[in-house]
Amino acid sequence: MKNLEISAPTKKRLLYLLKILEKSESISITSSRIEEETGWSRDTVRKDISALGGLGSANGYETEHLSSAIRKALGLDKRRRLCIVGLGRLGSAYLNFGALNSSEFELAAGFDTNVNRVEILSSPVPLYPAYKMSEIIERLSINIGLLCVPEAQAQSAAEKLIRSGICGIVNFAPVVLKTPPSIAVRNVFVIDELRTLAAFL
Amino acid sequence: MKNLEISAPTKKRLLYLLKILEKSESISITSSRIEEETGWSRDTVRKDISALGGLGSANGYETEHLSSAIRKALGLDKRRRLCIVGLGRLGSAYLNFGALNSSEFELAAGFDTNVNRVEILSSPVPLYPAYKMSEIIERLSINIGLLCVPEAQAQSAAEKLIRSGICGIVNFAPVVLKTPPSIAVRNVFVIDELRTLAAFL
DNA sequence: CCATGTGAATGCGTTCACAGCC
DNA sequence: GGCTGTGAACGCATTCACATGG
Numbered sequence: 001m002k003n004l005e006i007s008a009p010t011k012k013r014l015l016y017l018l019k020i021l022e023k024s025e026s027i028s029i030t031s032s033r034i035e036e037e038t039g040w041s042r043d044t045v046r047k048d049i050s051a052l053g054g055l056g057s058a059n060g061y062e063t064e065h066l067s068s069a070i071r072k073a074l075g076l077d078k079r080r081r082l083c084i085v086g087l088g089r090l091g092s093a094y095l096n097f098g099a100l101n102s103s104e105f106e107l108a109a110g111f112d113t114n115v116n117r118v119e120i121l122s123s124p125v126p127l128y129p130a131y132k133m134s135e136i137i138e139r140l141s142i143n144i145g146l147l148c149v150p151e152a153q154a155q156s157a158a159e160k161l162i163r164s165g166i167c168g169i170v171n172f173a174p175v176v177l178k179t180p181p182s183i184a185v186r187n188v189f190v191i192d193e194l195r196t197l198a199a200f201l
Numbered sequence: 202m203k204n205l206e207i208s209a210p211t212k213k214r215l216l217y218l219l220k221i222l223e224k225s226e227s228i229s230i231t232s233s234r235i236e237e238e239t240g241w242s243r244d245t246v247r248k249d250i251s252a253l254g255g256l257g258s259a260n261g262y263e264t265e266h267l268s269s270a271i272r273k274a275l276g277l278d279k280r281r282r283l284c285i286v287g288l289g290r291l292g293s294a295y296l297n298f299g300a301l302n303s304s305e306f307e308l309a310a311g312f313d314t315n316v317n318r319v320e321i322l323s324s325p326v327p328l329y330p331a332y333k334m335s336e337i338i339e340r341l342s343i344n345i346g347l348l349c350v351p352e353a354q355a356q357s358a359a360e361k362l363i364r365s366g367i368c369g370i371v372n373f374a375p376v377v378l379k380t381p382p383s384i385a386v387r388n389v390f391v392i393d394e395l396r397t398l399a400a401f402l
Numbered sequence: 403c404c405a406t407g408t409g410a411a412t413g414c415g416t417t418c419a420c421a422g423c424c
Numbered sequence: 425g426g427c428t429g430t431g432a433a434c435g436c437a438t439t440c441a442c443a444t445g446g
Binding site for chain 4: 007009010040041043044047057058059
């Protein structure tokens, strides 16, 4: 039941399953049904879920119950605070992206080296010049950063984020960040997705 | 050397390695160096690369040589044709995204159900109303679609793409697409990345 | 019969250990 | 010494097979 004893492959599947459950309108779901939707074998699905502690019955799993168990097991029940670093086209678009404020996430600040931009942009969250990053991140207990700066500044901005105490980065720059193993990084870049797709066609 | 005998984990690493090689300025690189940059063990790295056929020497791998071997092995040497489906904010932004026209990819068309939009938008590639999708995709031999339509239309648009003969989809809608196993799908959605991050913190 | 859950067996990827080479 | 490449050992995730329950 502890977060760390769930294997990485299982975690990935549970995250994906959670998404399916949240869209589902049925009150319950079976492992065979999940097999149909995902392609994973029902055995794997049952093993994954049973890692959360036997919460199935003779007619499957109760949707609501299962999703909250997954959220809890994966640590998605605590709300995480986010910040956006780099307020260009992409960054400023995310400032106004509603989904970043939910029961799970809270967008708490935006940063940019360009002081002008920080002052001019209209935003639902406070914006700060980049030199205040450490101070603000600590004060607001922000733990995840969305890195939206241009390629050339990505590495140094990431290091600054890490020094400020952040523990996870979503990286939108087309760069392989060098980060210590304690920092979790997710790269979001279309060309990579296209390549992956092409390699698996 | 054939695409299919390379295991999925190896493919993923090779894709990532390719990205590193392309940024690298050194003329050669060793497995230990790659270990430092990525965290993968040098043994794994060597096994991965040797799957492409022994192209290493006593002082490592020649950068240029290695990248082109990877591109070839993963099928990234053939140029793929792309289309964008759904020309809202996101879709129309990608119309003008230079990286979608490279030696590897060629953006060939855009589609939207809204005929007005198709006529008004300025775009470097031809735009068509959605009902022409099958015809155009076949005529231009497009094989990958970027799905940028709103959530509610994602599933039906995906099906239309598949019927038109596409074999890969990059899905930007926050939906789990139901697709036959022959179709490769990559989902790009920030909330998923954030959740994954949170689950692995 | 259809479900879940779980030890046992299988299969596959990573790691180890060493041979060969510069 | 450094490096690559590769069979052998290992470990872990998936699959199998079966016990249990409505």
